[in-house]
Amino acid sequence: MPPALPPTNKSLPHPCPYPYSAMPLYGTALLAVCHLLGILLGELLGRALGVQANVGGVGIAMLLLMAARYHGHRRGWLEAKSEEGVHYWAALYIPVVIAMSMQQNVVKALSGGPMALAAAITAGAACAGCVSLINRREVVAPAETSAE
Amino acid sequence: MESLLQKLAVDNGLVLSFAVVGAVVLCSGYISRKLTVGRVQGSAIAILLGLALAYVGGRMTGGNKGLADVTYFGGLALMGGNMLRDFAIVATAFEVQPAEARRAGWVGALALFIGTLLPFVIGVSFAYAFGYRDAVSLTTIGAGTVTYIVGPVTGSAIGASSEVITLSIAVGVFKAILVMVTTPLLAKFMRLGTPRSAMVFGGLAGTVSGVSAGLAATDRKLVPYGALVATFHTGVGCLVVPSLFFFAVRALFPAHA
Numbered sequence: 545m546p547p548a549l550p551p552t553n554k555s556l557p558h559p560c561p562y563p564y565s566a567m568p569l570y571g572t573a574l575l576a577v578c579h580l581l582g583i584l585l586g587e588l589l590g591r592a593l594g595v596q597a598n599v600g601g602v603g604i605a606m607l608l609l610m611a612a613r614y615h616g617h618r619r620g621w622l623e624a625k626s627e628e629g630v631h632y633w634a635a636l637y638i639p640v641v642i643a644m645s646m647q648q649n650v651v652k653a654l655s656g657g658p659m660a661l662a663a664a665i666t667a668g669a670a671c672a673g674c675v676s677l678i679n680r681r682e683v684v685a686p687a688e689t690s691a692e
Numbered sequence: 693m694e695s696l697l698q699k700l701a702v703d704n705g706l707v708l709s710f711a712v713v714g715a716v717v718l719c720s721g722y723i724s725r726k727l728t729v730g731r732v733q734g735s736a737i738a739i740l741l742g743l744a745l746a747y748v749g750g751r752m753t754g755g756n757k758g759l760a761d762v763t764y765f766g767g768l769a770l771m772g773g774n775m776l777r778d779f780a781i782v783a784t785a786f787e788v789q790p791a792e793a794r795r796a797g798w799v800g801a802l803a804l805f806i807g808t809l810l811p812f813v814i815g816v817s818f819a820y821a822f823g824y825r826d827a828v829s830l831t832t833i834g835a836g837t838v839t840y841i842v843g844p845v846t847g848s849a850i851g852a853s854s855e856v857i858t859l860s861i862a863v864g865v866f867k868a869i870l871v872m873v874t875t876p877l878l879a880k881f882m883r884l885g886t887p888r889s890a891m892v893f894g895g896l897a898g899t900v901s902g903v904s905a906g907l908a909a910t911d912r913k914l915v916p917y918g919a920l921v922a923t924f925h926t927g928v929g930c931l932v933v934p935s936l937f938f939f940a941v942r943a944l945f946p947a948h949a
Contacts, residue, residue: 545940549865550866554813561840565888568814569727575779575782575783576779576784576787579778579779579782582782583778586849589935594736594888600779600784600932601849602778602781602845602849603890603928603929603930603931603932604931605778605782605783606781606782606785606930606931607785609782609783609786609932610785610830611702613786614869624741627786630783630786631783631786632783632784633779633780633783634780634783635782636780636783637781637783638735638738639710639713639714639771639773639786640771640776641735641739641772641777641780641841642713642716642735642738642739642741642742642772642778643697643709643713643715643742643768643772644742644743644772644777644844644876645739645742645743645746645861646712646742646743646746646749646758646759646760646765646768646772647749647757647758647761647768647769647772647773648743648746648758648854648857648861648940649709655737657816657862658822658857659818659819659821659833659859659863660816660862660863660866661864661866662869663747663814663818663819663833663837664837664863664864664866664867665866666814666818667810667811667814667815667867667929668870668874668897669750669900670810670811670814670865670880671807671895672874672878672881672894672897673811674803674806674807674810674896675803675882675883675884675889675892675893675896675897676881676882676883678799678802678861679804679882679883679889679893680883680886685905686779687802691885
């Protein structure tokens with residue numbers, strides 16, 4: 545006897561007959577297409593500019609994915625179930641960055657320790673100053689301020 | 693027995709690395725809650741732990757790929773490699789809502805612009821002061837000062853050495869932790885209290901984990917607003933730094949050929 549199947553999502557315009565649908569795959573495939581297109585455009589841009597490098601490929605891919613999502617929501621071809629296929633990879637992003645940190649050449653990099661600290665502290669202080677400067681120009685309505 | 697385990701680890705490298713990273717995240721979450729009372733976000737501790745493990749791996753093997761050079765952990769090279777890293781970074785673009793973003797208006801864009809340019813200039817200046825003279829290393833360290841994601845993305849795009857990329861991550865991680873720890877302390881000084889102020893903060897402080905953890909420790913309501921602009925930050929950085937900023941730095945510091 546087969547195990548009890550979870551109910552299908554009735555709100556979808558074309559309910560998938562199978563509870564374990566392939567729809568997250570569409571999201572991941574969309575992500576993959578945007579990724580590849582972005583990297584390709586980055587490579588082409590690099591060649592056009594005469595650089596032996598990928599110029600902003602990841603950034604272009606992000607913009608493509610944002611555009612695809614905006615378009616998909618407006619035209620209705622992008623469904624919540626498909627988006628899961630992207631959200632999973634977005635959630636994996638921190639673990640992937642951690643794995644990346646595990647394979648860095650830390651031994652050699654440690655010779656530059658003080659520089660990293662000094663640059664980070666200066667940048668942090670300068671940015672805090674800018675945040676303060678910009679936010680002091682905002683007119684805050686009394687009702688908007690936090691009650692805590 | 694040992695050869696059996698080794699075969700298992702080598703044949704299932706990527707799967708093993710998921711388990712290894714999961715264990716590291718679990719440990720860092722525990723450290724985050726118990727030792728720092730949630731002040732330092734788990735992900736930042738996990739990255740520091742990862743760098744520490746990479747140091748141990750590098751010392752053990754003498755290689756230049758950290759823990760991934762240890763036979764058992766070779767799968768980390770795939771999980772943390774360029775392909776999956778860029779794939780996951782692109783996926784985070786989905787978290788940006790264009791409708792919400794438009795509400796940030798020109799202040800958010802201004803903060804984003806200053807928040808990319810200012811840390812970059814400071815990072816490049818410090819790299820120059822500490823003896824780096826080639827445009828690729830200067831740009832990569834400047835990029836790392838923007839965020840620890842822009843650093844490695846820029847570094848591998850323009851062909852920086854592994855040491856410089858690691859250094860750029862170190863700068864970014866230091867900055868992220870600094871933001872997490874000091875945001876609640878500086879909240880009054882920075883006038884953090886409204887969604888708009890949080891967006892300005894997100895644009896200028898940059899690192900997503902730093903911003904979300906810093907804001908969470910300050911005022912829970914402000915987290916999405918700050919993170920919204922901060923997610924743009926990485927995209928803008930990844931787009932602008934390896935292209936425009938790199939060309940500018942290369943024009944200022946031409947190669948001595």
